[in-house]
Amino acid sequence: MHISEGVLSGQVLSAGAVIAVTGTAMGLKKIDYDQIVHVAILASAFFVASLIHINIGPAGVHLILNGILGLLLGFAAIPAILTALLLQSIFFQYGGLTALGVNVVIMAAPAVLVHYLFLPFLGRSSKLTFWAGFFAGLFSILFSCLLLGFALWFTDKHFFETSLAIIITYIPIMIIEGIITGFCVSFLLKVYPEIIPKKP
């Protein structure tokens, strides 16, 4: 899911950086004092999740977990994702510093979106909580793929086929992330309901 350096055009990279900085500022402003520990735990999970690699087709894909971050953190997911991606870029050379802004937008924007779409369904019943988590995980990856496709398409119209291939490659990951997010949210609601934010 990480876009490497040298793939996207300067305009796309600049736009991504501006949106990422704005989003991070908004996220930092919205983080509650008591929420900071949750942000750190989930940012760590996001940081490690990208190392769990699944081989599908000619290239590999990895877990992302932006759905669970978005669902549980809302806007606070943006600085969490930025920190994790920055560290991945420095330690593991995933993505790259110039593509950091775009990568943050690709993973954090869907995370914030699923927060507002699915948070109202959490806690109503155990089944509804699981399915809300499932669809939050699934749609966050789907939206991330679409944003990744748009970023490539804006750079070069010939990337359209690549964008379609990315979405198809990530279908299994969408389902896996949906299941993981569903189970995690259900488990956390039972053992640690304080982590679930107040409904918007």
Next chain:
Amino acid sequence: MNTTHIKQIICLIITLTFMTPGFAHAHKVIIFAWVEDGMILSQSYFSSKRKAKNCNINVVDGKGRVVHTGKTDDQGNYSFKIPENIDSGLVLNLDAGQGHRAHWKIPENELKVIPSKGDMEKAMAVREKLEQKPSVFKIAAGICIIFLLAIFLKLLKKKRDKNSD
């Protein structure tokens, strides 16, 4: 939340932290190229050691002109004759799809001088070292940095709240 639940969560976090490096595979793509008997030979693979099959390769000269294009075979290999009238080094760009790209530079002097097998092995070892799988130390360092930043943010917010009171 009782202590049993806290213990369960701590156990889960510890297990996940130390379990994942075993499954970890970097997914960068790598290309090596060298000159032999008037030919440029290349090998491409992902850092999980899977061969980069049927991937596009284009070769550009120092002025950015594409002087050759081709595709890797089932073993991730691709070779071609050194293009004629080359007055600069060459760069082999590998495109493995989905933004997975790699390149290998062949300086102009290497196009004329045949490097020894030892030189190539040394160059490959240096590149492989850069593409190593993530170490547990780096993962732990990353998590520590995240928590240090969180503590810093917490102190900052606390100070700001005190000032506003």
